[in-house]
Amino acid sequence: MPQNTTVNRRIVLNARPVGAPTAADFRTEHTPVPTPEAGEVLLRTLYLSLDPYMRGRMGDGASYAAPLAIGDVMLGGTVSRVEVSRHADFKVGALVLGYAGWQDYAVSDGQGLTPLYPDDPHPSRALGVLGMPGFTAYMGLLDIGRPVAGETVVVAAASGAVGSVVGQIAKLMGCYVVGIAGGPDKCRYVIDELGFDFCVDHHADDLPGHLAAACPKGIDVYFENVGGAVFDAVLPLLNTRARIPVCGLIAGYNATELPPGPDRLGLLAGTLLRKRIRMQGFIVFDDYGPRWSEFAGAMGTWVQQDKVKVREDLVFGLGNAPEAFIGLLEGKNFGKLVIQVAHE
Amino acid sequence: MPQNTTVNRRIVLNARPVGAPTAADFRTEHTPVPTPEAGEVLLRTLYLSLDPYMRGRMGDGASYAAPLAIGDVMLGGTVSRVEVSRHADFKVGALVLGYAGWQDYAVSDGQGLTPLYPDDPHPSRALGVLGMPGFTAYMGLLDIGRPVAGETVVVAAASGAVGSVVGQIAKLMGCYVVGIAGGPDKCRYVIDELGFDFCVDHHADDLPGHLAAACPKGIDVYFENVGGAVFDAVLPLLNTRARIPVCGLIAGYNATELPPGPDRLGLLAGTLLRKRIRMQGFIVFDDYGPRWSEFAGAMGTWVQQDKVKVREDLVFGLGNAPEAFIGLLEGKNFGKLVIQVAHE
Numbered sequence: 001m002p003q004n005t006t007v008n009r010r011i012v013l014n015a016r017p018v019g020a021p022t023a024a025d026f027r028t029e030h031t032p033v034p035t036p037e038a039g040e041v042l043l044r045t046l047y048l049s050l051d052p053y054m055r056g057r058m059g060d061g062a063s064y065a066a067p068l069a070i071g072d073v074m075l076g077g078t079v080s081r082v083e084v085s086r087h088a089d090f091k092v093g094a095l096v097l098g099y100a101g102w103q104d105y106a107v108s109d110g111q112g113l114t115p116l117y118p119d120d121p122h123p124s125r126a127l128g129v130l131g132m133p134g135f136t137a138y139m140g141l142l143d144i145g146r147p148v149a150g151e152t153v154v155v156a157a158a159s160g161a162v163g164s165v166v167g168q169i170a171k172l173m174g175c176y177v178v179g180i181a182g183g184p185d186k187c188r189y190v191i192d193e194l195g196f197d198f199c200v201d202h203h204a205d206d207l208p209g210h211l212a213a214a215c216p217k218g219i220d221v222y223f224e225n226v227g228g229a230v231f232d233a234v235l236p237l238l239n240t241r242a243r244i245p246v247c248g249l250i251a252g253y254n255a256t257e258l259p260p261g262p263d264r265l266g267l268l269a270g271t272l273l274r275k276r277i278r279m280q281g282f283i284v285f286d287d288y289g290p291r292w293s294e295f296a297g298a299m300g301t302w303v304q305q306d307k308v309k310v311r312e313d314l315v316f317g318l319g320n321a322p323e324a325f326i327g328l329l330e331g332k333n334f335g336k337l338v339i340q341v342a343h344e
Numbered sequence: 345m346p347q348n349t350t351v352n353r354r355i356v357l358n359a360r361p362v363g364a365p366t367a368a369d370f371r372t373e374h375t376p377v378p379t380p381e382a383g384e385v386l387l388r389t390l391y392l393s394l395d396p397y398m399r400g401r402m403g404d405g406a407s408y409a410a411p412l413a414i415g416d417v418m419l420g421g422t423v424s425r426v427e428v429s430r431h432a433d434f435k436v437g438a439l440v441l442g443y444a445g446w447q448d449y450a451v452s453d454g455q456g457l458t459p460l461y462p463d464d465p466h467p468s469r470a471l472g473v474l475g476m477p478g479f480t481a482y483m484g485l486l487d488i489g490r491p492v493a494g495e496t497v498v499v500a501a502a503s504g505a506v507g508s509v510v511g512q513i514a515k516l517m518g519c520y521v522v523g524i525a526g527g528p529d530k531c532r533y534v535i536d537e538l539g540f541d542f543c544v545d546h547h548a549d550d551l552p553g554h555l556a557a558a559c560p561k562g563i564d565v566y567f568e569n570v571g572g573a574v575f576d577a578v579l580p581l582l583n584t585r586a587r588i589p590v591c592g593l594i595a596g597y598n599a600t601e602l603p604p605g606p607d608r609l610g611l612l613a614g615t616l617l618r619k620r621i622r623m624q625g626f627i628v629f630d631d632y633g634p635r636w637s638e639f640a641g642a643m644g645t646w647v648q649q650d651k652v653k654v655r656e657d658l659v660f661g662l663g664n665a666p667e668a669f670i671g672l673l674e675g676k677n678f679g680k681l682v683i684q685v686a687h688e
Contacts, residue, residue, distance in 0.1 A: 227610055241631075246617045252610050261605015265612050266571055266596050273590045273625035280624075281617035287585075 010103035043080035048339040049127035074102035128336035137165035144245035149174030151220035159186040161336035244279040311335030354447035387424035392683040393471035418446035472680035481509035488589035493518030495564035505680035588623040655679030
């Protein structure tokens, strides 16, 4: 059923995935469009952000936030237009950044909504380079990674929402930047468009060998958003005093059990010790919330000056969100994955 | 052969240990006492420090410093008396801190020697609480661990040279401090003498259960100098934003291969991510050399005021160094292990 003005389509968690999510783990429901009370607004979703962290919320295991309940609307950052306003701070037609989730309409009391500029030509960027993924790249690289000009910075998922920004900031800092991406098209883009010094295709054989060849001086900063085989290739190349900001481990999100041995937990700890490495996880809004305006100022300038380039993987139609999300976990997206739910 | 003034006994690396070192990995040699040239001094070793890091130098695997060669004198920090001086800065009879290693005599050009106060009543403490182990405890806890009053700090090898100091500083910072030590005598000492709030005996069954019971609010700082089963017990108790300074992993130093699976490397990385944990290795003189005087001032005051208590495990006789060192790796020492090589 296409979007209309009386029915709210919403996609809910139908079942907890076992391994990779499948279409059956999602369910589309149709409900009446809600009516805002006094002090509330009705929001119409224009853009929905799809991000790897959502996989964690679909399970019931340990994560950094409470899991969704079965039947809950899938969560997600959104750019929405105010359709009806009974709230003094929001005018009809205004664009806001919020967390309406995977649905056409939502009611809000204004808490957690951030107004966007009315004439913003690219409002969906508030879900990417100018939003959570860009903030993640900025704080993780600069506050934990602390790159110094001339150092080697390696970033996986290099054409993705976070990795693409990490690498471009590292180039601005004067670093030698090596990306890791899946396939020749992404690698070409990472070098030719984003300006990385090198890109290793993890679809090719011998990732460890290619990465070693690409990093003749070892690795000073590894921005970790992947884990798995990529981290295995990075580990022996880490230099003394390397820094590893950890913002994601997408390679393991669909895992149902620990991989077979040997147990390398002690090997990792021993590497951190011998090489005096700092490895630190972070959740950007929890750890760096007060530095948002610093980020927004710096990144806004870089994007405006084309020093940080942006690529969106825009998929039209809320109904395509499950398939697009499943593909995201497999690395099928090329750039920041955004669902266009309605035309602006 | 006892010490005399014409023969230098020295203990050299005879063979690289496979697993735990044995007496056969060491060899005692007798050589003429060396003669200092102009600009040099002859040092007589009074105290020799034995520390777990020496195990790493005996192997030829990756460590944070070059390994010893077969036949090299075993390395180690020493307090020595100047026996002969042809160096303007050192008088005969002066006590100096240096790295003469496992031998009676050594010649030095003065590089790396630190004079001790002539009337120091406890010169061997320069090898422990007022030396490298104390500095390690101080910087690792304060700069990486960053304990805040009321937080829970856990330290393993709690009666040892580093752990005992970590816990006492954490108490001075107002933390709730839980030690882990081997056996009831050490645990009693850690609580009654050092003032820790609790101590878990890792010789008893169910370390994970006892540690969990001792840390009802979880763990905010874990000072890692052990690894192995202790870290396994710590891992699930770590709080959000916990800090893990890593200064040693003694439980694994004698390992000849990785333990069997499953592979928990990704589990550790995932825990760092979800709980936003900082885990960082450090080698104190490499990473914090410029802060030595800050440490020396603070620790000297604390020791003088009896706010940090000191226990040495003093073993007499250079010939006993191999057995004492082998015991150190098994946790047989009780306090800072020091070989008294000669009377003052």
